[in-house]
Amino acid sequence: MRAESVPPGLHRPTPPAPAGPPTGQDWVFEAIGTRWTVTTDVPLDDGARALVTAELARIDTRWSRFRPDSRVAEMSRRAGCYPIDPADRPLLDWYRRLYDATGGSVTPLVGVTLADAGYDAQYSLVPRETVRPVPDWDAVLIDHGDHLQLREPVLLDVGAAGKGFAVDRVADIVDGYCDEWIVDAGGDMVFSARAQPVRVALEHPLDPAKAIGLTALRGGSVCASAGNRRAWAGWHHIVDPHTTAPAREVLASWAVAPSALIADGLATALFFVPADTLRARLNQPFGHLVVRGTGAVDHAAFETLELFT
Numbered sequence: 001m002r003a004e005s006v007p008p009g010l011h012r013p014t015p016p017a018p019a020g021p022p023t024g025q026d027w028v029f030e031a032i033g034t035r036w037t038v039t040t041d042v043p044l045d046d047g048a049r050a051l052v053t054a055e056l057a058r059i060d061t062r063w064s065r066f067r068p069d070s071r072v073a074e075m076s077r078r079a080g081c082y083p084i085d086p087a088d089r090p091l092l093d094w095y096r097r098l099y100d101a102t103g104g105s106v107t108p109l110v111g112v113t114l115a116d117a118g119y120d121a122q123y124s125l126v127p128r129e130t131v132r133p134v135p136d137w138d139a140v141l142i143d144h145g146d147h148l149q150l151r152e153p154v155l156l157d158v159g160a161a162g163k164g165f166a167v168d169r170v171a172d173i174v175d176g177y178c179d180e181w182i183v184d185a186g187g188d189m190v191f192s193a194r195a196q197p198v199r200v201a202l203e204h205p206l207d208p209a210k211a212i213g214l215t216a217l218r219g220g221s222v223c224a225s226a227g228n229r230r231a232w233a234g235w236h237h238i239v240d241p242h243t244t245a246p247a248r249e250v251l252a253s254w255a256v257a258p259s260a261l262i263a264d265g266l267a268t269a270l271f272f273v274p275a276d277t278l279r280a281r282l283n284q285p286f287g288h289l290v291v292r293g294t295g296a297v298d299h300a301a302f303e304t305l306e307l308f309t
Contacts, residue, residue, distance in 0.1 A: 031056045032064070032166060034186030041180040048177045052170050059166050062088065063158050065111050066121045075148075076111070076155040083147045090261060091158060091165045092143065098161070098265050099137055101281040105272035106265065109141075110134050110239055111157035119230065119237055134241035159237065163188050164223050164264025171260070183260075190260040193219035197304070205252035205291055212291065213307040217256070223263035225271065226252035238271050247271045249293055256287035256302060275300060 027038040027049065038044065038052070062085065064070040075082060084092065098106040116131040118124050135154065142149040158165075163185055171183045171190045181192045191198055197216035204210040205226045215222065227246060230237035240247045255266035266286055269278055275288040275298070287301035299305060 032060055032163070032185075033066075034163065036170075036186075037182075037184045038170065038174060039182040039184070040174060040178040042178050044174065044177055048173065051173045055169050055173060056166060058085075059088075059162075059169065063091075063156070063162055065115075065155055065157050068121070072111075072156045072158075075150055076153055079150040079152050081144075081147050081149045084145075086146075087169070088165075089145075091161065092148075094161055094165075094261055094265055095158070096137075096143070097282060098269055101278060102269050102273050104134075104136065104241055106160050106269050107134060107137060107241055108156045108158050108160075109137060109154060110241060111155035113239055113241070113244055114157055114237060115155060117239070131244055133244050134239070160225075160268040161261055161265035164221070164260035164262070167221070167260035167264075188221070188223040188260055188264055190221040191217055191219050202254060202289070211308065212252075213289075213305060215256070215302055215306070216304045218303070220256060220258050221260040221263040222254060222256045223260055223267045224252060224254045225264075225267040238268060240272065250290055251293055252291045254289040257284070262286065 025040050025043055027036075027040075027044055029036050031053075044052075060067070061069065062071045065072045065076070067073065071082060095106070095108050112132050113134050115121070116128045118127045140151050140154050142151070167183050167185045167188050167190050170185075171181065171192075174181045174183060175192065179192070180194055182198065183190050187203075189200065195218070197218045199214055199216045200222055201211040202213045202215065202224070204212040225238060227238050238247045239245065250271045253267045253270035255263040255270065257263040257266060262284065263286070266278065266284075266288070270288055270290050273281075275286075275290070279285065285301065287299075287303070287305075289297070289299040289302065289305065291297055297307065299307075
């Protein structure tokens with residue numbers, strides 16, 4: 001599963017370990033289209049690393065729209081019933097909640113629109129003359145819990161929350177081997193509970209060399225979304241299904257929540273729905289920071305947040 005919503009990176013203000021085998025307590029590697037850093041209080045052994053690698057490979061073969069042998073690719077070729085791994089149930093359940101809370105603005109059915117716009121398996125980055133609209137969930141999908149029934153072939157894209165889901169799955173494995181850890185996948189981060197907070201720099205959406213601010217977390221997750229890292233020919237990857245065009249009002253968003261799955265999905269939802277409305281509709285507490293195209297900044301419920309002027 002290649003990462004769809006690569007955020008305006010959230011980086012701890014310490015130099016990353018070099019790519020390759022674990023060095024000390026950092027394990028740095030590439031998977032599902034992004035760079036991972038797993039930081040632990042004790043080095044992870046070969047068994048732990050093998051479990052992480054296997055789980056990320058499983059997620060990729062199920063949910064990538066960029067590889068022809070994935071289950072998602074098969075769904076794009078034929079209708080029918082497809083089994084859903086129990087481990088993946090939270091991803092689909094969260095997507096359905098986001099879909100309902102945003103009036104269909106956050107949807108896994110945006111894949112065909114992104115592909116037509118040029119963000120396809122070949123990375124052509126050349127929009128077609130006609131970009132197909134995003135179908136309605138209930139028109140094409142029936143969720144039976146242990147399987148999805150497709151009324152017609154459909155190209156799914158789980159980029160709005162899929163990377164956060166993968167981060168949580170890795171964190172669940174790592175948590176069985178050490179007490180204190182950080183899992184960072186291209187800036188989507190989740191932390192074990194800790195006494196000393198971890199300071200995180202929030203990348204400026206208009207200048208990757210700068211930070212717009214700092215936050216500090218004692219646990220949970222912080223994820224972000226922005227249109228500046230996946231942009232081409234007037235498009236970016238955060239598409240409004242109602243207009244079949246990129247969302248323009250928001251430049252970047254961050255969400256702080258108990259898990260990366262929740263935070264990642266909320267960061268995308270904030271492009272379409274105000275934070276207070278999402279809190280009420282989802283009954284989900286979370287912190288947020290939104291930078292709008294006008295330059296206005298909206299934030300609330302961060303444990304700590306220092307914005308630079």
